[in-house]
Amino acid sequence: MSYGLLKGKKGIIFGALNEQSIAWKVAERCHEEGAEFILSNAPIALRMGELNGLAEKTGSEVIGADATSVEDLEKLFDAAIAKFGKIDFILHSIGMSVNVRKGKHYTEMNYDWLEKGWDISAVSFHKVMRVAWEKDCMNEWGSILALTYIAAQRTFPDYNDMSDNKAYLESIARTFGNYWGERKVRVNTVSQSPTPTTAGSGVKGFGGFLGYAEDMSPLGNATALECADYCVTLFSDLTKKVTMQNLFHDGGFSSSGVTQKVISKYDVEK
Numbered sequence: 001m002s003y004g005l006l007k008g009k010k011g012i013i014f015g016a017l018n019e020q021s022i023a024w025k026v027a028e029r030c031h032e033e034g035a036e037f038i039l040s041n042a043p044i045a046l047r048m049g050e051l052n053g054l055a056e057k058t059g060s061e062v063i064g065a066d067a068t069s070v071e072d073l074e075k076l077f078d079a080a081i082a083k084f085g086k087i088d089f090i091l092h093s094i095g096m097s098v099n100v101r102k103g104k105h106y107t108e109m110n111y112d113w114l115e116k117g118w119d120i121s122a123v124s125f126h127k128v129m130r131v132a133w134e135k136d137c138m139n140e141w142g143s144i145l146a147l148t149y150i151a152a153q154r155t156f157p158d159y160n161d162m163s164d165n166k167a168y169l170e171s172i173a174r175t176f177g178n179y180w181g182e183r184k185v186r187v188n189t190v191s192q193s194p195t196p197t198t199a200g201s202g203v204k205g206f207g208g209f210l211g212y213a214e215d216m217s218p219l220g221n222a223t224a225l226e227c228a229d230y231c232v233t234l235f236s237d238l239t240k241k242v243t244m245q246n247l248f249h250d251g252g253f254s255s256s257g258v259t260q261k262v263i264s265k266y267d268v269e270k
């Protein structure tokens, strides 16, 4: 259902890789709600060509940018400014850990890989905001969002250095969010349930992760589409004073000590 919540709003959406991607669903929902945007991803991801279908469907332009390259980001933002003037929203939906990808155990961390993953998954959020800041291209009451995971606060085996990357990402949202306040722009992170996407499924034992989270969430895991709905509200004018927050979108997982479903699995006396 469409509510016209983003009518007239312009933005940049980073990180749609394929139909499973959270950013893909966000783009579809933003389009339905009346927004116009540029889709961006790393040049290597664009080579797969899947994004062109989404661009066509949403009437968007695709502009490649490695989110760790300030030069690429500057070109992207210049193109956005040429097309739209100032913009209203940015979605950072980017994550990758080389240590996770290559199955390197946390206790045996490869630090070169750590730096690459940290740059892609966390520092890139600072770079995106810095370029937007220097170009002064956000409209008042604009909204900047990044996606994160609860491994920033609690340990999850095999989430590896992504836990540390997410903690850093969330801190950047708060710290930069303070300065963006001067320009009446809000900055938040959405902490999403485990979701079957390319990045999500790359975590060892993801199936177990997903099932456990489902049983531990009174409302069940939040889907990518539900996450997109939530992002739409955070880009809309209905959430103007929400800033510097890490917002859990997880069916209640983050507040659950244990649920009856999980207790029942261990209650052998019954």
Ligand code: NAI
Pocket (backbone or CB within 6 Å): 014, 015, 016, 017, 018, 020, 021, 022, 023, 041, 042, 045, 065, 066, 067, 068, 092, 093, 094, 095, 096, 120, 147, 148, 149, 191, 192, 193, 194, 195, 196, 197, 198, 199, 200, 201
């Ligand atoms: P995805 O694999 O569809 O998206 C990750 C995106 O990051 C891809 O589009 C990839 O091309 C992009 N990317 C990687 N390196 C890049 C670079 N150097 N420059 C620009 N883009 C680059 O997976 P998903 O799950 O949609 O991930 C989106 C965000 O959601 C990530 O931040 C992820 O950590 C977060 N998240 C995912 C959860 C899950 O279980 N799937 C749970 C909570 C948060």
